[in-house]
Amino acid sequence: MVRARYQQPLARPNIKTRLRSYLRDHVRVFLFSLGKLYRTPFATTFTLLMIAVALALPACLYVLLNNLQTVTHKWDDTGQISLFLHTGTSEQTVEQLKNELTEHKQVGNVDYVPAELALREFQDRSEFGELLAGLPSNPLPPTLIVTPIDSAKQSDSLNKLKKEFQSIANVERVQLDMQWLQRLQAITNIIHRAITAIGIMLSLSVLLVVGNSIRLDIENRRAEIEVTKLIGATDRFIRRPFLYSGMWFGLLGGILALLLVFIVLLVIRQPAQDLIGLYNSDFKLMLPSFVQSVSLIGSSIILGIFGSWLAVGHHIAKIQPS
Amino acid sequence: MIEMQNITKRYPGNREALTHLNLTIEQGEMAFLTGPSGAGKSTLLKLIAAIERPTRGQIFINRKNITRIPKRKVPSLRRHMGVVFQDHHLLHDRNVFDNVSLPLQIAGFAQVDINRRVRAALDKVDLLDKEQMMPITLSGGEQQRVGIARAVVHKPAILLADEPTGNLDPELSAEIMRLFSEFNQVGVTVLIASHDLELIKRMQKRIIRLCAGECVDSQSL
Numbered sequence: 001m002v003r004a005r006y007q008q009p010l011a012r013p014n015i016k017t018r019l020r021s022y023l024r025d026h027v028r029v030f031l032f033s034l035g036k037l038y039r040t041p042f043a044t045t046f047t048l049l050m051i052a053v054a055l056a057l058p059a060c061l062y063v064l065l066n067n068l069q070t071v072t073h074k075w076d077d078t079g080q081i082s083l084f085l086h087t088g089t090s091e092q093t094v095e096q097l098k099n100e101l102t103e104h105k106q107v108g109n110v111d112y113v114p115a116e117l118a119l120r121e122f123q124d125r126s127e128f129g130e131l132l133a134g135l136p137s138n139p140l141p142p143t144l145i146v147t148p149i150d151s152a153k154q155s156d157s158l159n160k161l162k163k164e165f166q167s168i169a170n171v172e173r174v175q176l177d178m179q180w181l182q183r184l185q186a187i188t189n190i191i192h193r194a195i196t197a198i199g200i201m202l203s204l205s206v207l208l209v210v211g212n213s214i215r216l217d218i219e220n221r222r223a224e225i226e227v228t229k230l231i232g233a234t235d236r237f238i239r240r241p242f243l244y245s246g247m248w249f250g251l252l253g254g255i256l257a258l259l260l261v262f263i264v265l266l267v268i269r270q271p272a273q274d275l276i277g278l279y280n281s282d283f284k285l286m287l288p289s290f291v292q293s294v295s296l297i298g299s300s301i302i303l304g305i306f307g308s309w310l311a312v313g314h315h316i317a318k319i320q321p322s
Numbered sequence: 323m324i325e326m327q328n329i330t331k332r333y334p335g336n337r338e339a340l341t342h343l344n345l346t347i348e349q350g351e352m353a354f355l356t357g358p359s360g361a362g363k364s365t366l367l368k369l370i371a372a373i374e375r376p377t378r379g380q381i382f383i384n385r386k387n388i389t390r391i392p393k394r395k396v397p398s399l400r401r402h403m404g405v406v407f408q409d410h411h412l413l414h415d416r417n418v419f420d421n422v423s424l425p426l427q428i429a430g431f432a433q434v435d436i437n438r439r440v441r442a443a444l445d446k447v448d449l450l451d452k453e454q455m456m457p458i459t460l461s462g463g464e465q466q467r468v469g470i471a472r473a474v475v476h477k478p479a480i481l482l483a484d485e486p487t488g489n490l491d492p493e494l495s496a497e498i499m500r501l502f503s504e505f506n507q508v509g510v511t512v513l514i515a516s517h518d519l520e521l522i523k524r525m526q527k528r529i530i531r532l533c534a535g536e537c538v539d540s541q542s543l
Contacts, residue, residue, distance in 0.1 A: 010439070010477040013431050021430035227411045230371065231472070232401035233428045234394075321373050 025240070033244035036217075037252075047213045051253030051300065054206050056260035058199035059296055063265060063288050065191055071276060071283055072184055081158065083144040083165055084173045087115065093170060094142055101144065106152040106161060111145040118143060141172060203303055210249050210307030214242050218315045226321040235316060242312045243305055250304020254297035261288060261296070323349040323480065323511045324370060329379035331365050339365040343379070345530065347513060349479075352506040354522040355515040357532035363515040366532070367482050370513070371405060372396050384479065401429055404473030406483035410465045412457040418444070418468050419453040425476040443475040447501060463494040470498070474505055481505055483514040487521065495521055503527075 013021065037044040083101075085094065094112060101110045118140045123132055132139075148161060158176055165174045218225070225238055269285045276283035288296070324347040331340040339362040347353055355363050368374040369381060372391055380389045388399060404425075412421050422443055426436045444450045447467035457465055466486060473481060483502065487495035499514075499521060506512045516522055522529060 010431075013429065013435070017432045018430035021427070021432065024433070025427065025430075223411065224413050224415075227413065228424065228428070229397075230373070230400060230405055230411075231425045231428060232397045232399075232403075234397045237428055321371075 025237075029241045029244050033241050034248055036241070036245065037248055043213065047209060047249060048253045048256055050209045051206050051249060051304075052256035052260055054202040054209070055254065055257035055296065055300055056264070058195055058202055059257060059261045059288070060264050061191075061195045061198065063261065063286070063292070065188060065195060067272075067286055069188055070286065072181060072188065080177055081146045081148070081162060081165065082175045082177065083146060083168075083171050084141045084175065085144065085170050086172050087138070087141045089142055089170050094144070097168070097170060098144060101146060106148050106157065107146055108149040109147040111147075113143040113145060115140050115142045203299070206253070206300070206303045207307040207310065210246050210304050211311040213249070214246055214308040214311040215315055217245065218242060218311065218319070222319055225316065225319045229319070230321040238316055239312045242308050242316075246304040246306075246308025247301055248304070249308070250301035251297065253304065254300025257300060258288070258293050258296055323347055323351070323384060324513070325382040326366075326369070327380045327382075329369065329376045329381065331362070331369065331374065332377040340369075340376075347511060349511055350506070350509050351528065352503060352512040352525075353514075353528040353530055354525070355513060355530050355532060356517055356519060356522060359517070361532040363517075363532055364484055367405075367484050367513070367515055370480075370482060371403060372399055397428075401425070401476065402478055403480045403482060404476070404478040406466075406469050406473045406481070406486045408485040408488040410457075410469035412465060412468055412472075414456070414458055416456075417453065418449065418455050418457060418460070421457060421468060422453075422471045422475050424472060429476060439475055439477075440471075443471040446474070446504075447471045463490055463497070466490065466494075466498060467501070470501060474510070479511060481510050481512045483512075483516075485516055486514060487516065487518060492521070496524075499525055 085097075091114075094114075098110050098112055101107055115138050119132065119138050122140065146161075146165070148158065152158065152161065162174050162176050165171055228238055265285065265287055272285050273283055324345070326343055326345040329340050329343040329345075330338065332338045343362075343366070345366075355366060357363055365374060369376055370383065372388060376389060380387060382388070383399070384402070391399060413424070419440055423436050423440045426439055431439070440453070441450060444453055447470055449464060449467055449471065452460065452464065452468075457468060460468065466489075470486070473483075481502065486502075487498050490498065495518065502512050502514060503525065514522075
């Protein structure tokens with residue numbers, strides 16, 4: 001038997017080489033996983049559309065809600081407080097009260113509507129004019145209309161002002177013309193919660209969609225995974241292309257979702273502006289901002305990676321060479 | 323190089339594939355593993371590659387006990403081996419070059435080294451002109467040679483082969499065996515499972531005959 005010369009084994013590459021190969025492998029897998037999606041156009045389109053629809057729905061609702069909130073905020077600005085004084089309060093007292101109120105730190109402007117003026121306006125505007133004219137005395141009280149300064153226009157401080165004004169002598173009743181706005185705000189809060197819940201559920205469905213296509217991909221590549229494991233590939237090496245696939249699903253699905261959001265909003269833009277226009281508002285439907293667009297795509301990418309991570313963690317460990 | 327002490331492997335269902343087997347293969351040795359199907363040839367190779375764990379007994383590779391090697395250390399153990407399969411297990415979505423370079427990519431070699439080593443390995447199996455071809459376009463013998471190139475490209479100390487000539491005609495089989503003995507001549511420890519007795523007798527190497535899970539005959543030349 002020929003005595004063997006011992007073959008010089010390949011030295012393990014040094015850390016620098018390994019690091020560079022590691023990065024090279026990331027770049028390779030980055031492109032490889034994109035190519036893989038490109039080579040299965042039907043399945044890829046299907047998955048991407050499912051992701052896009054699941055994300056576009058809550059995103060559209062969110063943008064619409066955002067618009068609604070800016071509209072109601074604008075209406076907030078008109079927040080005024082009406083102080084109805086006792087009937088028969090003398091002009092002098094009213095004038096004094098008006099001056100006191102004007103000096104209040106949180107009050108911007110005070111208008112005085114004498115009882116006679118209020119009556120005349122009411123007669124002009126309503127059909128009860130003649131009926132009112134038949135009354136022996138003016139039933140309407142003199143009124144002070146207080147417009148608070150801008151910083152005091154949140155409902156909290158408005159309510160505080162209301163309480164404060166109620167304790168003033170001569171003031172019979174204080175009315176905040178805000179109640180319907182508060183109701184609207186309560187409703188938008190509910191809608192906000194509902195959209196968040198829908199968003200969470202549909203995000204979950206994105207996880208499942210991505211996880212499922214990655215699972216199928218792993219199943220199709222069972223033989224390849226077995227071989228690479230047998231050659232000495234670590235689980236991390238095997239996981240990498242699937243995680244990148246998930247990333248691509250997220251990125252492309254997110255872009256598609258954003259596109260859908262823009263299409264939907266542009267379609268409803270004109271009718272929505274017409275509707276709000278009826279309320280005498282120069283309303284312009286806002287499209288998603290840059291930050292909102294980026295966060296939509298960003299969360300889509302995170303969902304994609306997380307979805308594939310769930311599938312990969314479960315299935316790759318199960319595949320062992322046999 | 324490979325030492326098995328009192329190895330018993332029992333599969334679920336109480337089927338015993340190997341029973342109290344003792345076997346030592348020296349560094350630089352070339353040996354054939356033969357016996358009827360079901361004698362435990364494949365099981366023995368699987369135990370060496372840590373695909374299966376023994377039920378009892380100990381396995382040493384290069385004096386390291388791998389009997390209870392933790393999962394995360396299995397990849398690095400396998401990088402010291404080359405494995406050749408009967409159905410070559412090539413990846414059909416990439417060309418010959420990329421198939422052969424896989425072990426080097428996994429181990430993180432620099433691209434220049436990969437190019438050099440892959441060409442050397444392909445040259446060795448005489449397929450240098452086919453590096454850009456897809457495996458599916460090659461003949462059975464050529465595919466098996468690609469599989470061998472992939473098994474030796476990282477210069478493993480141990481080369482395992484499970485029926486590497488199972489699907490080949492006698493002429494091609496002899497050529498494959500000649501390749502294995504060439505690797506053995508540069509110092510690689512080679513263990514080949516085969517039932518082709520005619521062929522392995524001609525090779526004039528050690529033959530380990532397995533029968534019903536026991537090592538009944540080990541003749542050294």
